[in-house]
Amino acid sequence: MKKSKFTKGLLASCAVLASAESALSSDWGSFEGVTIEAKLIGGQQYEGLYGRIADWEAATGAKVEIISKKSHFEIDREIKSDMAAGTTDWCIGSNHSSFAPQYEGLYVDLNDYVDASVIEGFVPGTITASTVGGDLLMLPRAQFDVSVLYYLKSNYEDAQKAEAFEAQFGYPLAVPQTWEQVKDQAIFFADPPNFYGTQYAGKDEAIVGRFYEMVVAEGGNFLDEDNRPIFNSDAGQRALQWFVDLYEAKAVPAGTTSYVWDDLGQGFASGTVALNLDWPGWAGFFNNPDSSKAAGNVGVAVQPMGSVTRTGWSGHHGFSVTDDCANKEAAASLVAFLTSEESQLAESAGGSLPTRTAVWEANIAKARAGDDPFRTEALEAFAEGAKYAFAVPPIPEWGESTNLVFPELQAAIVGDKTVEEALDDAAEAVDELMRESGYY
């Protein structure tokens, strides 16, 4: 039976206190004497969830031994080394939708170990992105990532600015709805080296992901159905030109090509950037006076659209069970527990976005009922933004292809190559990779 929104809201507010009792009352199975070894992503923001593992241990009689706790990139390298050495008999690994496709044969299909009714509770898009070749490789935790637009509100409350902008660009100054408007406004607001219109991650998978979502927003795609690169299309050129134009106009910091997420977050928090497309984890940080000069002046809006559609390159964290695990049922029980409604309510209370439909609704209801309009604004923007979310291609070569593409995108941005040359060179390199990998 479907629960009412009221009940879910009530559940959300009581979740943290009730979580221990819920863990004990739910049927997580009995695994007396079993020890589950886990490799988990580390970081202060994740500790709250790991604190709940004791409840699962109490409910099942099993023990959990965390044998590794590192960043996802370090965990990724460690897992690859384990695969090479054949030491994959630990049971649970932290996973990410971008990384999952490359671990061929490492993780089990969770459809065989988790009830279908449990899987139905997740946002369908996250289950699709966690499924590779028909196998559900992980259950998503409350770490759903899609970007929306953070902006400094003061820029839209200045009558003189509004007048000057309209005189220059011919339309009223308002929070941008399209990427073209973002470009116009970023150039208009920029006053380097003191203030910048916007910024973007300029290296590694970060810039390729941004480029990818812009290509889709322009009506193109990264790969075709046979995994041939098609991003060097007109849509791809328009997308890359956007990055180039902003760089040439000095509307972004000169060092943006060396920035990734921390640099961008710190940049917007310094109050020197007008518009910033960024992840949900930053919302609280940006509006906290202890960490951000922009606090109290931050607006959150759905991501702008390209000439065709709105899009959001997205990803999420999850937990997987290895095929070499001695007790896969116990491991699957722990994964289901860590991604359960109770766990997601507790974890998303810290600001991260859930991957369960019921928890989304509960969080928004709770925010509306509370006295934090910023949290409500942010959650509503992310809920809307999530509708346009899509995951990276579920192929093992995704990460490698980004390493071939990002230096070429940079080459166009810093003026070493034209947009067309850079995209053709990148497409040629990805084409060679796909051929070597046997796709065609």
Next chain:
Amino acid sequence: MRPKRLPEWFVLLLPAFIVMAAVVLIPLLFSLYSSFTPYKLTRPSTLWRWVGTYNYEKILSDWKFWSAFGRTVLFLTIVLNLELLLGLGIALMMNKVTWGQRTLRTVLMFPMMFSPILVGFQFKFIFNDNIGLVNNALQSLGISDAALPWLVDGKLAMFSIIFAEIWMSTSVFAILILAGLFAMPRDPLEAAKVDGCTAWQTFRHITLPFLMPFIYIAMTIRSLDVARAYDIVQIMTGGGPARRTELLWTLMSRTGYVDARMGLANAMGYVSILLSIVFTIYFFRKLSAARAELGMAG
């Protein structure tokens, strides 16, 4: 008839042979073998597929690899020479200090005590275009009104990395050269003084030839270190933007550990090891010549 016994020297050295084989020889042979396979860390079965010289052919025709190779040679040359000049200068000045020299020597070694990763983060912050110390200082002093892209511009980015590397390791040269100065006999210097040589003549014809063996030892050690430069470059620029600061080790580590193409990365390693061998042979020959000139055993 008594059974044949192994020679004593062999038995005594056997544990060392076994350890050397386990930690050096076997990994070397394994990596050499894997460079002839399409070995991917995530697909262990690829280790048993022999592709002959495919990886080497791919590298030899890859301009990205050769650009990184050339850039590494350039980086090595500039860093080694500047470190030598600065290290020599510091050592000569320190040799003149008569009070507090021990403390100064300890202070001199501070940069070497930092992890290269920390040095990388330190200089990444210092050279940040927006919130970095250098740009803020230049703007505050009115020297520049622009945000100089220290880690982006091709020349400035290489300069920034070279600066960080030199800051961390110049003291290796300084300490070794200082050791040479301490070991130097006083008689030739006093004889030169009596003969009326200028300070420059004394340095050029007596001090420098005596220091050359120490300089070449430092050169050999540092050339191996610099050829493996990775941490600082990876943290400061990641080899970018647009491969402007890509060195052999940033390329190899991305290929091997991020892309998981260990077979290809190992092949790159074996091609690039030529660089270290060439530099090592060159400096050892120079070392032998310098020792011969001083009348020491070749």
